[in-house]
Every structure is written in structure tokens, then in C-alpha cells.
Amino acid sequence: MNRTVWIYLLIMIVLTNLIRILPVTLIRRRITNTFLRSFLYYVPYVTLAVMTIPAMIQATASPVAGGAAFATGVVAAWKGLGLFPIALICCLVVLVIEMLPL
Amino acid sequence: MSAFFKGVRDGIPIAAGYFAVAFSLGITARNAGLTAPAGFLSSFLTRASAGEYGVYAMMAVHASFFEIAAICLIANLRYLLMGAALTQKFAPETSLLKRILTSCCITDEIFGISIAWPGFLPLAYPLGATTIAATMWGAGTASGISAGELLPPPIVSALSVALYGMFLAIIIPQGKKDRHVLAALLASFVLSWCCAGLPVLRGISPGIRTVVLTVVIAAAAAWLKPLPSENDRQP
Known part of the structure; x- marks a missing residue:
């Protein structure tokens, strides 16, 4: 592997981790501003939701399988199942649908 | 059970999903000229799916260092928001070093399970999850580089939704509440x-x-x- 490849990788490793570190070094105390507090409360849920749709449906070979896995996952999570069972159920739904001779 | 081992336990499904995703990432990394050990190292230390995809794809077409830096910032900007949200999960007396180490554990999934931790977040929990997840992420990349397309496509397709299933497991219960x-x-x-x-x-x-x-x-x-x-x- 030549040196240029290593420089590319070094830039990626340093920059990606700097982005992670920056906010925790800048924000050191509890935020009291109600808007900011509320904003940061909603951020995790919104960002994970945005990353799930449409990516989950596009991740599988057939969009029907991804869509079915999404619907099943939502129902299973609503029923209170854990992280691992839900992930497993979603995988099985995709496997079954994609193996069906359609 | 200690926070570290709870992290390892919750990291197992994440690690399984990572291995599959990293496997396909490895195929891209091979085209960019990475060897298996380099792929392991760069994935283990970076732990960013979209960011790595972007960088490896650009390396393959010999993009400039500036373009590589730009794709890195854009693809990973969400970690900035996640880091900001995480600052409110620390106990007030948490040292700067622990804050920095915790923030380095951030990936979409590990951030997801970390915000679901009840009360103040101890470093040991995300660290436990990262230990197993980052290792499998690196191993998956290295396997993808050296083994190419050995995993049958239906398995890859099925494993690729595991991560999103976990996202649903994190966000839906809060929506219900x-x-x-x-x-x-x-x-x-x-x-x-x-x-x-x-x-x-x-x-x-x-x-x-x-x-x-x-x-x-x-x-x-x-x-x-x-x-x-x-x-x-x-x-």
C-alpha cells in the first residue's frame, strides 16, 4: 500500500473522531435554556427516525421485504420487545420474503 | 451486571449487524487499494459507515485530500448533534477525559443505546458496546477485503436491516411514552x-x-x- 493511501486514511480517522469530540469539550455544563434542552431531547429520536426511513426499505434486495421488516419492527417495538429480538425478527422477515418464490 | 458487560451484551446484536455491513464496505475498500490489515485498522479507528463508504469510494477515483476531508465532515456531521445531545447525559462531575472517551464511542447505534441508558451515562457502558462492535466492524471490513463476495446475497440482505430494527427498538418505546x-x-x-x-x-x-x-x-x-x-x- 502506498503512502497516499495512508494519508487518506489518517485524514478520515482524525477528522471523524474530532467531530465526535468537539461538542463534549465545548459543552461542559447542564443546559438550562428550555428551547435548547427541548431541541437536544428530540434530536436523538428524530435523527434515528430519519436514518431508518427510507434507508431500511432501500437496504434489502426487494423494497417489499424492507417495508415488511419496518412494519414488523414497529409493531414489535410497540409491544415492548428488546433490542436483539426486534433486530432478529426484522432479519427473519426479510429472509423469508426474499426466499419466497415470487 | 457491571455497566461494561451490559454494554458488551447490548453490543452483540450491533456487532452482528456491523459485521454484515462492514463486509460490503470491505468490497469498496478493496477497490480503494486497502489491504485487509489496513482495512481492519481504519474501520476500527473510524467506525463511521456512511463516512467510510464516501472516503473509500473517493479514494478509488483518486480524489484530492480536500475532497476527502469535505466528504468526511458532511457524512459525519450528525455525530456533532449526537455529541451535543450526549453532553446532557453526563453526571456533572464526569472528567473531561471520560467525556472525550465516551464521545469517541459515538456511532449511530451506540449513541442510540447510550441515550436509552436510564439516568447518567457511565463511560463503561458505551465502551463495552464499542469493544465488541468496533472489533466486528474492523473484522467485517477485513473479511470483505480478503473474501469478496463469499456471503450469499439473501443473508447479506437480511443482515442489513438488523441495524434499523435496533433503531426502531430505541425510538418507538419513547414515542409510546x-x-x-x-x-x-x-x-x-x-x-x-x-x-x-x-x-x-x-x-x-x-x-x-x-x-x-x-x-x-x-x-x-x-x-x-x-x-x-x-x-x-x-x-
């Missing part, structure tokens, strides 16, 4: 779907789409339905 979160989730699903499908908007990269939609929807939710006053909040 808090109807304002539920409304924000519905808005997120619908708007993200529209932005990915409509002409013109479709051209926006997934990284930028995630950041813009997160800021807009979370700000709207915070403005319309702010949290109750400081006194009765949860950490």
Missing part, C-alpha cells in the same frame, strides 16, 4: 421519505439530508412542544 415524540417520529418518517423520493430534493446526499431534517424537525418540536421546566426533568 411521549406523544410529542411520536408526532416528531411520524414527521421524520414522512419528511425523510419525501426528501429521498421527490425530484430535486432527491439529489441531496443522505448525510446532508439527515443533518438538515434533524435540525429542522427537532427545532420545530422544541418550539411547539418544549419540555416542562428544569425542576421536573429527567437526566
Whole structure:
């Protein structure tokens, strides 16, 4: 592997981790501003939701399988199942649908 | 059970999903000229799916260092928001070193399980999850580089939804508890779907789409339905 490849990788490793570190070094105390507090409360849920749709449906070979896995996952999570069972159920739904001779 | 081992336990499904995703990432990394050990090292230390995809794809076409840096910033900008959200999960006396180490554990999934931790977040929990998940992420990349397309396509397809299943396991229960979160989730699903499908908007990269939609929807939710006053909040 030549040196240029290593420089590319070094830039990626340093920059990606700097982005992670920056906010925790800048924000050191509890935020009291109600808007900011509320904003940061909603951020995790919104960002994970945005990353799930449409990516989950596009991740599988057939969009029907991804869509079915999404619907099943939502129902299973609503029923209170854990992280691992839900992930497993979603995988099985995709496997079954994609193996069906359609 | 200690926080570290709880982290390892919750990291197992993440690690399984990572291995599959990293396997396909490894195929891209091979085209960029990476050897298996280099792939392990760069994935283990970076731990960013979209960011790594972007960088490896650009390396393959010999992009400039500046372009590599730009794709890195854009694809990973969401970690900035996640880091900011995480600052409110620390106990006040948490040292700077522990804060920095915790923030280095951030990936979409590990951030997801970390915010689900009840109360103040101990470093050991995300660290435990990262130990197993990052190792499998690196191993998956290295396997993808050296073994190419050995895993049968239906298995790859099935494993690729594992991560999203975990996202649902994190966000849906909170939506059930808090109807304002539920409304924000519905808005997120619908708007993200529209932005990915409509002409013109479709051209926006997934990284930028995630950041813009997160800021807009979370700000709207915070403005319309702010949290109750400081006194009765949860950490």
C-alpha cells in the first residue's frame, strides 16, 4: 500500500473522531435554556427516525421485504420487545420474503 | 451486571449487524487499494459507515485530500448533534477525559443505546458496546477485503436491516411514552421519505439530508412542544 493511501486514511480517522469530540469539550455544563434542552431531547429520536426511513426499505434486495421488516419492527417495538429480538425478527422477515418464490 | 458487560451484551446484536455491513464496505475498500490489515485498522479507528463508504469510494477515483476531508465532515456531521445531545447525559462531575472517551464511542447505534441508558451515562457502558462492535466492524471490513463476495446475497440482505430494527427498538418505546415524540417520529418518517423520493430534493446526499431534517424537525418540536421546566426533568 502506498503512502497516499495512508494519508487518506489518517485524514478520515482524525477528522471523524474530532467531530465526535468537539461538542463534549465545548459543552461542559447542564443546559438550562428550555428551547435548547427541548431541541437536544428530540434530536436523538428524530435523527434515528430519519436514518431508518427510507434507508431500511432501500437496504434489502426487494423494497417489499424492507417495508415488511419496518412494519414488523414497529409493531414489535410497540409491544415492548428488546433490542436483539426486534433486530432478529426484522432479519427473519426479510429472509423469508426474499426466499419466497415470487 | 457491571455497566461494561451490559454494554458488551447490548453490543452483540450491533456487532452482528456491523459485521454484515462492514463486509460490503470491505468490497469498496478493496477497490480503494486497502489491504485487509489496513482495512481492519481504519474501520476500527473510524467506525463511521456512511463516512467510510464516501472516503473509500473517493479514494478509488483518486480524489484530492480536500475532497476527502469535505466528504468526511458532511457524512459525519450528525455525530456533532449526537455529541451535543450526549453532553446532557453526563453526571456533572464526569472528567473531561471520560467525556472525550465516551464521545469517541459515538456511532449511530451506540449513541442510540447510550441515550436509552436510564439516568447518567457511565463511560463503561458505551465502551463495552464499542469493544465488541468496533472489533466486528474492523473484522467485517477485513473479511470483505480478503473474501469478496463469499456471503450469499439473501443473508447479506437480511443482515442489513438488523441495524434499523435496533433503531426502531430505541425510538418507538419513547414515542409510546411521549406523544410529542411520536408526532416528531411520524414527521421524520414522512419528511425523510419525501426528501429521498421527490425530484430535486432527491439529489441531496443522505448525510446532508439527515443533518438538515434533524435540525429542522427537532427545532420545530422544541418550539411547539418544549419540555416542562428544569425542576421536573429527567437526566
